[in-house]
Amino acid sequence: MIPEIGHFALILALCVAIVQGSLPIYGAAVGNSALMAVAKPAARAQFLLVLIAFCSLGYAFAEKDFSVLYVAATSNSQLPLHYRLAAIWGAHEGSLLLWTFILTLWMFAVTLFSKHLPETMRSRILGVMGLVSVGFLLFMLTVSNPFERLIPAAPDGRDLNPLLQDPGMVIHPPMLYMGYVGFSVAFAFAIAALLGGNLDAAWARWSRPWTTVAWCFLTVGIAMGSGWAYYELGWGGWWFWDPVENASFMPWLAGTALIHSLAVTDKRGGFKVWTVLLAIMAFSLSLLGTFLVRSGVLTSVHAFATDPKRGLFILMFLAVVIGGSLALYAWRAPRVGLGGSFSMVSREGMLLANNVLLIAAMGSVLLGTLYPLFLDALDLGKISVGPPYFDSVFAPLMAPAIFLMGVGPLAQWKKADLPDLARRLKWALGVSVVTALVLPFVMGKWTPLLSLGLLLAIWIVTTAVVTLRERLAHVTGDNFSDRMGAVSRSYWGMLLAHVGVAVFIVGVTMVKGFETESDVRMNVGETATIGGYTFRFDGTQDVVGPNYTAARGTFHVSRDGRDTTILYPEKRRYPVQNQVMTEAAIDPGLLRDLYVSLGEPLEDGAWSVRLYHKPFVDWIWGGCLIMALGGALAISDRRYRLARRKQEPAVAPSTRPARRKVA
Amino acid sequence: MIWLAFIMAFVSGPVWAGEAQPLGDDPAVEARLKHLAVELRCLVCQNQTLADSNAPLAEDLRREVREMIVKDMTDKEIIDFLVERYGDFVLYRPPLKATTTLLWVGPFVLLTVGATVLAITLRRRARRVVDAPVTDEEHRRVEQLLAEGGKRS
Numbered sequence: 001m002i003p004e005i006g007h008f009a010l011i012l013a014l015c016v017a018i019v020q021g022s023l024p025i026y027g028a029a030v031g032n033s034a035l036m037a038v039a040k041p042a043a044r045a046q047f048l049l050v051l052i053a054f055c056s057l058g059y060a061f062a063e064k065d066f067s068v069l070y071v072a073a074t075s076n077s078q079l080p081l082h083y084r085l086a087a088i089w090g091a092h093e094g095s096l097l098l099w100t101f102i103l104t105l106w107m108f109a110v111t112l113f114s115k116h117l118p119e120t121m122r123s124r125i126l127g128v129m130g131l132v133s134v135g136f137l138l139f140m141l142t143v144s145n146p147f148e149r150l151i152p153a154a155p156d157g158r159d160l161n162p163l164l165q166d167p168g169m170v171i172h173p174p175m176l177y178m179g180y181v182g183f184s185v186a187f188a189f190a191i192a193a194l195l196g197g198n199l200d201a202a203w204a205r206w207s208r209p210w211t212t213v214a215w216c217f218l219t220v221g222i223a224m225g226s227g228w229a230y231y232e233l234g235w236g237g238w239w240f241w242d243p244v245e246n247a248s249f250m251p252w253l254a255g256t257a258l259i260h261s262l263a264v265t266d267k268r269g270g271f272k273v274w275t276v277l278l279a280i281m282a283f284s285l286s287l288l289g290t291f292l293v294r295s296g297v298l299t300s301v302h303a304f305a306t307d308p309k310r311g312l313f314i315l316m317f318l319a320v321v322i323g324g325s326l327a328l329y330a331w332r333a334p335r336v337g338l339g340g341s342f343s344m345v346s347r348e349g350m351l352l353a354n355n356v357l358l359i360a361a362m363g364s365v366l367l368g369t370l371y372p373l374f375l376d377a378l379d380l381g382k383i384s385v386g387p388p389y390f391d392s393v394f395a396p397l398m399a400p401a402i403f404l405m406g407v408g409p410l411a412q413w414k415k416a417d418l419p420d421l422a423r424r425l426k427w428a429l430g431v432s433v434v435t436a437l438v439l440p441f442v443m444g445k446w447t448p449l450l451s452l453g454l455l456l457a458i459w460i461v462t463t464a465v466v467t468l469r470e471r472l473a474h475v476t477g478d479n480f481s482d483r484m485g486a487v488s489r490s491y492w493g494m495l496l497a498h499v500g501v502a503v504f505i506v507g508v509t510m511v512k513g514f515e516t517e518s519d520v521r522m523n524v525g526e527t528a529t530i531g532g533y534t535f536r537f538d539g540t541q542d543v544v545g546p547n548y549t550a551a552r553g554t555f556h557v558s559r560d561g562r563d564t565t566i567l568y569p570e571k572r573r574y575p576v577q578n579q580v581m582t583e584a585a586i587d588p589g590l591l592r593d594l595y596v597s598l599g600e601p602l603e604d605g606a607w608s609v610r611l612y613h614k615p616f617v618d619w620i621w622g623g624c625l626i627m628a629l630g631g632a633l634a635i636s637d638r639r640y641r642l643a644r645r646k647q648e649p650a651v652a653p654s655t656r657p658a659r660r661k662v663a
Numbered sequence: 664m665i666w667l668a669f670i671m672a673f674v675s676g677p678v679w680a681g682e683a684q685p686l687g688d689d690p691a692v693e694a695r696l697k698h699l700a701v702e703l704r705c706l707v708c709q710n711q712t713l714a715d716s717n718a719p720l721a722e723d724l725r726r727e728v729r730e731m732i733v734k735d736m737t738d739k740e741i742i743d744f745l746v747e748r749y750g751d752f753v754l755y756r757p758p759l760k761a762t763t764t765l766l767w768v769g770p771f772v773l774l775t776v777g778a779t780v781l782a783i784t785l786r787r788r789a790r791r792v793v794d795a796p797v798t799d800e801e802h803r804r805v806e807q808l809l810a811e812g813g814k815r816s
Contacts, residue, residue, distance in 0.1 A: 234717075240710065242710050341788075341789060343789070352781060356777040356778055359773075359777060360774040361770075363769070364770035364773065375763075381750070383751045383754070383762075384752055385755070386702075387701075389757060525681075609683075639808065
């Protein structure tokens, strides 16, 4: 009964979405405020309906209702409750429902925080989001219904893929989707502005916080996915340039470009046309990501949720959304004004150059991801495009972008003076170059890449210090802390996010340069030493988990005779799907991770064991979190709060922690 | 290989708190294997390198590559052998040839085109924009924001 309620709620949601996608947009076009007024209640009703559907599916999972096909396919009676609930997005149909649910959640947020928008704008935004929602609901109801019944009911479910039975599964997909789908708001703002012809600085100011929030979620979501792969897949890597990772990384690159471009549109009224295009691009790439993951055209570690039949629908949907919005763009964009003038050497110019680099990088990732598919489709042979390709293409494109990242914030708007910039940056450059050259020697190994990575990281930090110093000199205040307080939060946010990139680069560089690994055959009682740490293998024990059995190894780790930690890596067998999973054991640390994963059992209780010493690896995710925190800090800026305080007491949840921290 | 492991087990087994033996017997061979394997695809896996995979077929292929290294074949000979047998699919770094030219030059073409379009647009734009048109509304906003900022500090 409950699943039918969910199904029915989806049908109703589709009806509401159709109304929401048509009447308000028409109303805005003809100036009928009664029609426009439909948008808000419709969006809220839709949110409620999809929430009901979502909860119904959750209920079916919680109650182990194996007469629902999807539940029977992705869950099992042995599966613990939190994984049963996470199994809602464990495969194709439920992921789509999560997508739609998050879309309506964003819609609901728009209805809450849009009182300051003109009514035509608001109704167009909600209308566009309604149209997107129509596509997804229609998709679910026609070819991908999560509520489909299985009669007679299965005695038990086929279980969630053991790879996904991890706390990461509970939080990573929702975060990632919050980011993906969040770009739909930026997209809706852009389309609404194109429809209304009011593409101006105010539009940029309104859509900026939304875009930043989505970007923060996406950043955290990607970082979590990467961290999850690091500890779950058992070979200690953190990024594989897997097509599905690329699918989430491309919107991130476009979104990053968008944030910077929006800053210019907001502050200087320039780049409007380009900003709109980026907004369309970011969301289109999110849709493309969905297509890539869900259509089954990719073979990847994420291919647990593929089905080629549905590809056609998504492809058509993609064509309509991207084609439609680009057509609208081509029609309306040329009428947009230009904004203020600026010379090539100016903050605008540098931001634009950075945008070009980011988009070129995004294009390369796209090219590398799709190229094998095209070759295969054209029968020109099967090739693999993997990490060596992406590394060699991506790094040269990002290095100049990061260099510009240091210069940009120091350059004046409109027109900057190169000799003057060079003078202000000379010590930052000197310190960076010298440190980058010397530091690797101190650490005992010098390679060009190591030096380059450190150079970029130190460059970001030193230029951030210069930027902050100059900024502080320009604000008024009696003492240092007053002046610090007078610098706006959005500025702090920018600096923090940039420093996050530096932290990230340090992590990547150090891990690449100094990680050590060792594949050993360990008898009980034997030791192996790596990175100065001695691992003693104390044998394995059989462990019974809720839905698996495992061999759990015990490793005593010591350094210079002193105990560091005890690690318990596991080799689990999940009987339902008869899969063996490697659960690595990690001792995380600020300066290094120790990582042990069990290979295969050998004779006499010995095991093949893989040991890693990974210096600074946690900085990779730390850097991402700092970036996201920077974004959160930027949206807590008072100019956004001022606009809101007049209307709404509440703020978006993600801004809260950051605010408390600073206040 | 297996009997070697047996001997090792026999030799090192009873010695408690001894040093564990590396899986491969020659560290130099293992280093070269690793160097090669990170750029090779495990053919039966979803998307994993030969170095990372634990699949039995990957294990076999690693053993073969190890044997070729021991036979003192060069990296190029080994890769040619693998491509001969499995096709370009086995390489994570696609070789540069007619069908992959676009793949390799694409990113830099993108960058060049982007930079050129940027330069041309900016130049054309500079000619069209005579003066920065700051509207009254924007002026008012600036005043308002400055006033707010002043109040705070």
